[in-house]
Structures are given as structure tokens and as C-alpha cells.
Amino acid sequence: MIRFLARRVSRMVAILLGVALISFLLMHAIPGTPWNNFAGTPRVLANTATDPLMLRELNRRFGLDLPLWRQFTRYVFGDIGEDGRFFCGVICGNLGPSIQQHGRMVEDILFEPPRGGSLWESRFGYSIRLVLLGAVIAVGLGVPLGIVSAARPKSKTSRAISVALAALISIPNFVLGLLAIILLASWLRITQVLPDWDTPGDWIVPAVVLAVMPMASLARVTQVSFMNILGEDYVRAARAKGLTQRRVMLVHVARNALVPIITYLGPALIEMFAGLFVVESLYAFPGVGREYWQSVLKLDYPVILGITLIYAMGMLLINMLGEGICAALDPRLRVIQHPGAP
């Protein structure tokens, strides 16, 4: 068991290091420097004259004058700081200072609430809350829809649900978000174009937009999984005993159909985290995704790296949790230690 865990952890560390390395190299390959990069605005404006002495000082302060490999080790493991003392890098949880937001550390930007209050009020907390709300919507709507359409596969409701699901899967979430803004905010005036995030009601539209695609896939998975189980002999036997449809569905089918659905929760969550980048920019949501997007445009290296690492860590954790839950639910999936297996 300990060996298994050790292998798992060392693999995670290797993946995170790889993520850090790849994103580090790529983001340094984007032309321009943090002082002179305007991916979103015309180049003409970019050449605002800056004092070369000042530039050199800025570069020195953020370690940008070092060779690339030194910058990388400085970021990951740490380096000797200006005061001659050693400071620790990412491995100690120090994400470094932001380049563009002067005087703030990356972990402050992400995790520190702007007006005091709890972690939920920080950028990270905002994003997590949105994803959780979306997950509740996706599961709460998707699973029942799938069950309903699996229970009577030939009925009109089931057909309608299938068509609606196919349509929903194919709507890109940002198109849906735009349509929601146009329809609900511009025409019907039910919601605000620029929502006020302190009122809970304004969270519903972005959460729904985020949840639609995972919801549709969850419904499909539920439907397929239920249909497969419904064809089994023991379900026929249960029906033959004279049990009600309700009892058969809930007791005999649901328990066995649950494993694939729970397995799919992980990918659904991942899909929502990936959707955050789009939905947050669309609604000017004060979360991590929008911060990430802006830091890419402004070439705020530490912020890009920090958010990428946290995202990767989240992905790995979700995958690991998913595997663990599956193994707990279905003994057949537990890891068997082969002596000779790689």
C-alpha cells in the first residue's frame, strides 16, 4: 500500500513538474516582455518609451535577466534573494510576486479575499462556488432526465429529451452565454448585463451556462447506463416477481447503474473547470479564469504559472478521487499488483 501511494505521489510530482516546465517554456516563447507586450492592442501603442535603466532594474527585480534555466529553478526550488537570504520556490507553496499587479503575491491574488471575509470571497473561492453551483445543476437535472428517458425509451418524452440533449451538447457554452445575455438581459431585462455578484440570483445564469454541456453528457451517460442494466436478467426477474416499476428502478437498477454515472462526474467537473475560462470572461466574473486570461495577455509570468499549476493539481486530484470512489464502489476495479507489470 505504501509503495503504491509513493508511486502515485511521485508520478503526480513528475506530472506537475512537466506542466510547470512546458508552460514555463511556452509562455517565455510568447514574443515580448511583460513591460512591452500588448497581445490585445495594436503594436503601435506597445512601444511607449521606457527608461532603459528602469527596465534593467525591473528585470533584475523579477529575475528576468537570468538565463531561462535559472529562472525556472528559481521559480520551482527557490534562490538567494536580494537580501542575501535563501527563499523557497513553488515547492514550499510560494508562487512568487506578480509582475503586473505591483506588490502582490500570486497566492494573495488568488486566495486572499479583497474585502476581508472568508476564502469563499477570493477569486479562487468565487470560481469554486460557481463550479459547485454548476455541478449541482448538472447532476440535479442531468441524472433525472437520463432516468426518465431510459425508463420508457420509445415514448415521446424520451425522444424529445434525446433530441434536446443532442442540441444542447452541440451548443458551445459561450454561444449559449451570449444568447442568454441577449435574451435575458437585453430583451427581457430579467437579469443584469453586468451582474452584481453579491446577489445570489445573478449567479444562476452563468452557472446554468457552465452546467449545460456536462448536464447533457451526464444525462446521456445515465441513459445508456440505465438502458444497459434494464436489459439484464435480474431486472426481468424482479419484474416477473411483480414488483412495481418504481421499486425495480430504484432498488434493482439504480444501484448498479450508479457506477458509470459517478465515474463520469470527474470528467464533467473537469469540463466545467475548462469552461470557466470562457464563461468568466463572458460575464466579467471575478474568478480565476478571467484573471488567467488577463495575465496571458499582459504576460504576467508568475500568475500564468501559478494558475496553471493549481489547475493541473485540481485535475490530478479529481482523477485520483474518481478512481478511488470507483474502486470503493466496484471491487473489480481495484488495483491488482502484478509482479511484473510496468
Place this chain on the structure above:
Amino acid sequence: MNASFFWRRALRRKSVWFSLVVMLCLGLVAVLAPWLAPHDPYRWSLEGGQSNLPPAWVDNPYKPGVAEFPLGTDAYGRDVLSRLIYGTRTAYFLALTAVPLAALIGTLLGLVAGYAGGRVDAGITLLSDIVQSLPGIMFAVIIILIFRSYLEPTWLNGLITLAVGFAAVSWVSLARMVRVSTLTLKAQLFVEAAIALGASRWEVLTRHLLPNVLHLILVWIINQVPAVILLEAILGYIGVGVTGAVDGGEFTVVSWGGMFYAGRSAMSRNPLMLIIPSLCILLMSVSFILLANYLNESTRKEIDFAG
């Protein structure tokens, strides 16, 4: 299962008919764009109040729609319908380049990982784990930002950049699928027989393994077409798509994503400028997804029969 049997069974489905007809129509539109488009999609017409026109059926007293521009014009007076028609070309071009490029990378890495095993396999699996843990869209954006600066901002270069960005992110899922099925295929007798007969590694890979994963690759390609169109649209909306706002690139490329970019500023005035391209994207992705759904189903059945 031979081809004609497959088609006969497929064409019994209404959804397959629908998607094939839509794909064919859109393909025709893409090919015949110069003859179908009523105007030059690049031409500006700022004089005479021809910019920001609403669609022809809108009866706005200040700025009524004109029959000459059926879907209206954008801020530079360019005809929306013509841009929509030319945008179909961009979409198809991407579907025909970006997705096969991703498929090529995924197939190669998956085959090699599954067949070679050992260190190579471990390395490729680690790489795919790494890429999968990166946030996909942002990763694509960064790659596009890198490539774009080294190329002239032309239509072709913009599309190539986007194709590379898409391929760099999305090969992972295919590589995994191909690797797993190569692993199971490798253990089968016909591969052993081929090796015993003296087939080289290259021959085993191309003659015996590749044909057996080909159906997976085809289904995957059809599954991914909506993804690339979506990526183009999202990047266009954000402003780094093929129609990058930098260096005047917006004026050299016509794409649905670029129309989002143009329509973004007109959202409150003329929301149809956003709705029209989204409907086109919807139509194209629905057609590909319906076909992909059918193919998924039928391959799953095939696997069930085999197992």
C-alpha cells in the same frame, strides 16, 4: 462489416440523413462561395450610411434594412451574408486540416507507445498526462500567440496557426485510445504470426496494427470537428482567432469567430450579428455530432458482438 452494408444500415437513420445533407450543403456553399456571395466580403462601404445596417426584414425607422444586404452589414459596411458564406470555407478548411493533424500526432504517438512499450510507453504516457492536465483553451491560445508572431498575418497563416494550436492540445485523447487498442491487438495471434514470418516493425505497425485502429481514428475525427470550429469561434470572440485584432489581421480573414468579434461591439444594437454566426456554428456542429453519435453507437455494438 463491408462498406455498402454499413452505408445501407446508416442511411436508414433520419439523423444520419440530416447530418449528411447538412454537411453536403455547407460543403457546396464553401466551394461555391465566390458565386453565391452577393458582395465582396472584404469590401468596405462606409459612405451613404451603409455601415451597421440591420438585416433586411428589420423595420427600424432610423435605419431600415436594405434588400441589397439581406443580413445587414457590420461596422465597416461589409456584407454579413457574404462573410457568413466565406466563413464556411474557413470552418471546412479547419475541419480538414486541424483535426487530421491532431489525428496524425495522436495516432503516431499512440501506436508507438502501445507497440514499443517499456520506457517509450512510459514517456509518452507521462507526456499525455502532462498535456491533459494543462488548461486546454489557454494552452491553445498561448501556442497561437507564439506562432502568430512569426508568420505574416494572412488567411492561410492564421488558419495554420490555429490548426497547430488545436492539434497540440487535442491529440491526447486519441493517443490514449490508440495506445490501449494497440496493446490488446499486439497480443493477438495475427501480429505474432506476422512477426514470425519476418515482418519488420514498420510493416507490423502500418500493415497490421494501423488498419485495425483506423475506425477509431475516423470516429474520433468526426467527433472533434465541432471542437475545432468551437475553438475558432471562442478565440475569434476573445480576439486572438484567425482574425487576430493585432496587425490588422481582422481585415484579411473571414471566419465565423471573426464575425463574433465584429458583432461583440454591436451586441446591444443589433444582436442578430451574434445570433446569425452562432446558428451557423450550431448547424455545423449538430450535423457532425449526430453522425458521430451514430458511429459511436455502431462501433460500440460491433465491439459487443466481437466480445
